[in-house]
Amino acid sequence: MKKLIGVLLLGFVIILAGCNKEPAPQDRFAAYIKLWNQQKFDQMYDYLSTSAKKSISKEEFTSRYEKIYKDLQITDLKVNFKKPKEDKQADEEKATYSFNAKMNSVAGPINFTYKAKLKKEEKDDKKNWYVDWNTGFIFPKLQKGDKIGLSTTSPERGEILDRNGNGLAVNGDVMEVGVVPGKMGDKKAQIVAQLAKLLDISKEQIEQDLGAGWVKPELFVPLRRIPLDDHKTINQLMSIQSVVTKDVPARIYPYKEAAAQLVGYVGAITADELKELESKGYTAQDLVGKRGLEQVYDQELKGQTGVKITIKKNGKEEVLAEKPVENGKRIKLTIDAELQASIYDEMQGDAGTAGAMNPTTGETLALVSSPSFDPNQASLGFSASEWKALQSNKKMPLTTRFKQTYAPGSVMKPITAAIALENKAITPGQSVAIKGLKWQKSKSWGGYYVTRVHEASPVNLEKAFVYSDNIYFAQAALKTGRTAFVDGLKKFGFEKEQDYPFPLEKPTIGSLGSEISLADSGYGQGQIQMNIVSLMDAYTPLVNSGNMIKPILLAGDKKSQVLQEQAMTPDAVATIAPMLRKVVTDPGGTARAANIPGYPLAGKTGTAEIKQKQGELGTQNGWFIAYNPKKPNLMMAMMIENVEKRGGSQVPVKKLTKVFKMWK
Structure with missing residues (x-):
């Protein structure tokens, strides 16, 4: 009996000794790393040392990590910490460990190694190890007061050319028309009425643009973009007091209606399109193909936006990650644009379709749909009256x-x-x-x-x-x-x-x-x-x-x-x-x-x-x-309705x- 009591007491002492054993710093840091990989930033904060917590609140700590990871589109986060086989630091008051962090970002991969310092502190009558956190844990070059910058470089959209190198969809300029409110004087009502008529937009829309919160008397307020070859409208606009014009980059379709259904046009990305394409690198600022080959080959034509992540300090920038811009691919067709235009012109607005082919090679030389629409105007945006006219046209010019x-x-x-x-x-x-x-x-x-x-x-x-x-x-x-x-x-x-x-x-x-x-x-x-x-x-x-x-x-x-x-x-x-x-x-x-x-x-x-x-x-x-x-180098077919x-x-x-x- 005495022997049994002795064994039990010995077991109790061993258990008690185990309960009182202080946690090892490497185990404590491994738990911190696990939370980091899971991006549980609020729980990570609980592992911070007293001095670290004085430098940043829990809310700031959590929101900063979340914002940085969201803005930089951080994915595939993998923080690695290899426990040392022999660690004598447990007997000390401080410990130091190296870890490696890998992740993908909007600007490409980010990889760094950093040394973490841990402190032994007593809290609530218990001793434990805490991470002496600083901004270097986010990125080593990031110091207190530094800011992370994200900049993009838009790629040049690839052009669509015919077999002879003639442009079917090219990069050029259009004219942006607007007014400087302070120069309208007492003729505002008259100028608004003139612009509404010439630009085919409502007076209410112009008033709304002029009343935007950012507008100041000396600032240029853009109203609409028009093709550079619309000389008549441009000349009339230039005679109006306060009107200002400037050339801005745009997609141009030289063959207009003749190739509209084949080539299509580009326009601002919609919320639904962005939701579908965001995973492929599209942003809210992108133009996307809306119809035709512009839509079919949008990803090839679009190219890849250049992205650079920097750390801004003392007026200087240090590059953290960079993905160079890749311009869109040029697409060359078998189409003969002049033949395409000749066929379209000969159809004279009749509803129908036509095509041309080299029957021995299979090369498509023309694909025509009539009647059609001007893709230049479609890309710039139809006015309400233009859109209504297209939709109500019994010959259905929007049909391919x-x-x-x-x-x-x-x-x-x-x-x-x-x-x-x-x-x-x-x-x-x-x-x-x-x-x-x-x-x-x-x-x-x-x-x-x-x-x-x-x-x-x-x-x-x-x-x-x-x-x-x-x-x-x-x-x-x-x-x-x-x-x-x-x-x-x-x-x-x-x-x-x-x-x-x-x-x-x-x-x-x-x-x-x-x-x-x-x-x-x-x-x-x-x-x-x-x-x-x-x-x-x-x-x-x-x-x-x-x-x-x-x-x-x-x-x-x-x-x-x-x-x-x-x-x-x-x-x-x-x-x-x-x-x-x-x-x-x-x-x-x-x-x-x-x-x-x-x-x-x-x-x-x-x-x-x-x-x-x-x-x-x-x-x-x-x-x-x-x-x-x-x-047999040219075969043509045509169908005319009604x-x-x-x-x-x-x-x-x-x-x-x-x-x-x-x-x-």
């Missing part, structure tokens, strides 16, 4: 038509013919007896008929092309059969997302669940849909021995890439290509107006009717696509022929 898909109408027929020939559903020289202007396969179609414009019988493939016979191609699709027809269309890229820099709607087949839908699809109606790029691409096999060439838009991309081998068989190419030439040369051909002496064109017209049901009159989209088979009562497909035929004459 070349990215959209449409029923192709009869320009679909060479595709149908190629598929039917490959499947031996038609024989080129064989004539088909077709009577009248309407036809249905059987009475099971009810009141539905396929109609045609030109009556001829019998009809072979050549005549069907020349007269654009809907009935012939409807029958060809039916003889081909749904499965073979769909398989053939997929060779031409239908139902596939296009690997193309500008996002385009994919060409679609739709439902071919009935004989009627299959027949209609054979001549480009039904639910068949194509965009202007996919249409031109579908014609490239005609000049590439049946291979379909991948369309490209960037000058650096590989040319003449085969997208689909033998989209057309060589026999189909040999059959169809001469017939498309006949569409232009034959006196009865639908594209005879495109017959240019000395410049042989081959092509196809099309009229796609947009209506809800048969028997009612719908709007019509007119199509024309053509190329020179002897010198051509009913204006000549149908002859509207784009005449427009595109004028462009070919200029560029032959």
Whole structure:
């Protein structure tokens, strides 16, 4: 029993000795480091020595760390402290340890080593170790009274150029217009009214700008920015008392409306955009691409902002971290800006789209959407009246038509013919007896008929092309059969997302669940849909021995890439290509107006009717696509909306022929 009591007493003494043992300084500092890595600054403060606490309050300590880490965008904080194997400092009153801190910042990585001093102090009748903190713990070069500076250098936005180096989106200047309030005198009301009219902004907006809290009589108050080539407005503004103008940097779009939908424009970043892009280095001061290629390639064009973190002391600066500015990348396109402008001008404001391509290389030479808007004004900011006019315009100038898909109408027929020939559903020289202007396969179609414009019988493939016979191609699709027809269309890229820099709607087949839908699809109606790029691409096999060439838009991309081998068989190419030439040369051909002496064109017209049901009159989209088979370096296609009562497909035929004459 006595032996048992002795053992218990010995154990109690050992436990008591352990409880009274003072904490080791290295363990105490390790706990401090752990809190630092967790950024629990308020708890870190409790580890500070008495003298350190006299130099900074808990609130100041916590808020300073939080503000610095937030402003400098500190991430991946890693503070390392390696405990020494043998530490005799526990028996002393002071201890010193080295630690290393690594972190990423908005200006790049920050890495430093520093020596921490600890003191043994007695608080609440207990001795413990406390960190003798100073500002060097934040950054070694930071001393009391020093300030941390953060400066940025904006990158120069990369320019967008055409194939010849012509600027489509370049960096230039615009004119900033404003007033000096103190120089308005007693003519303020008159001047405000004049400026409201000339700058197309409300009087209320001007009064609001003039009444801002920072405004002083001698200060310049900016009101609006206008293009430098708006000479008429500038001359009128310069005659107004108190008006001041100055040139400021801006994005300039030399080809204006002609390339607006393709190139797009830049504008101030919105709160929603910033929320999405902040992690990629964007700031509230950035301009971002709003449409077109400016938006698609915004990150490449934007470049990287230069950032420098400094410690300011005694009028001098010491660099803590620096990330050099990187200007945006220049983007060169395959587009010919002058051809783009010629096509746009020839469309004369008609609603529609057009494109141009080198069918042997796949280079996109033009992508046009009409009508359009001035991207220079869009970048500077539309006035309320300008924006209202654009939105209320029935021709929808804000719509990017070349990215959209449409029923192709009869320009679909060479595709149908190629598929039917490959499947031996038609024989080129064989004539088909077709009577009248309407036809249905059987009475099971009810009141539905396929109609045609030109009556001829019998009809072979050549005549069907020349007269654009809907009935012939409807029958060809039916003889081909749904499965073979769909398989053939997929060779031409239908139902596939296009690997193309500008996002385009994919060409679609739709439902071919009935004989009627299959027949209609054979001549480009039904639910068949194509965009202007996919249409031109579908014609490239005609000049590439049946291979379909991948369309490209960037000058650096590989040319003449085969997208689909033998989209057309060589026999189909040999059959169809001469017939498309006949569409232009034959006196009865639908594209005879495109017959240019000395410049042989081959092509196809099309009229796609947009209506809800048969028997009612719908709007019509007119199509024309053509190329020179002897010198196949330029293929152009155009679609014009609402051509009913204006000549149908002859509207784009005449427009595109004028462009070919200029560029032959």
